[in-house]
Amino acid sequence: MTSQADIHCHLIPYVDDGAQTAQVSEELIDMLCAQGVRTICCTPHLRRGMFETSDETVRMQFEKLKERAEKAGHGDISFFLSREYHADRLLLSALEKGTVIPYGESSNILLEFSNSHPLSDIHWFIRTVLDAGFRPLIAHVERYMQLWKARSLQKS
Numbered sequence: 001m002t003s004q005a006d007i008h009c010h011l012i013p014y015v016d017d018g019a020q021t022a023q024v025s026e027e028l029i030d031m032l033c034a035q036g037v038r039t040i041c042c043t044p045h046l047r048r049g050m051f052e053t054s055d056e057t058v059r060m061q062f063e064k065l066k067e068r069a070e071k072a073g074h075g076d077i078s079f080f081l082s083r084e085y086h087a088d089r090l091l092l093s094a095l096e097k098g099t100v101i102p103y104g105e106s107s108n109i110l111l112e113f114s115n116s117h118p119l120s121d122i123h124w125f126i127r128t129v130l131d132a133g134f135r136p137l138i139a140h141v142e143r144y145m146q147l148w149k150a151r152s153l154q155k156s
């Protein structure tokens, strides 16, 4: 079986709306492993007013997750930590402070928008992230109705 990578998941317990317990987290890792996933990039939310868990807490829970996975026999999985950065002031603050956590050694970060972001804000945030030296990967782009509407307007 070809090795797979999961680059967007919420496996770390107690940090966002993903896995709510260590047991659920372990079950999800078992499922990913059974599907041939051997690289897992954990991307807990960072979103103002909703998911503000600090990088420090996330890192602590991430280390515990890796320890549990190792004990459960998943020593062959490579784990990485990044965040799912919502386009808001917390992201701008992280860019300013230099605390953004990219995927491994790359400059890639996961960037999330909401349906209330106007197109001009989406463009602005993408430009700002690029100018800060990161490459934004747009999370679940299919959800952004404003992009669909803009696309259909271009076609008509």
Ligand SMILES: [Fe+2]
Residues within 6 Å of the ligand: 008, 009, 010, 084, 139
């Ligand atoms: Fe997500």
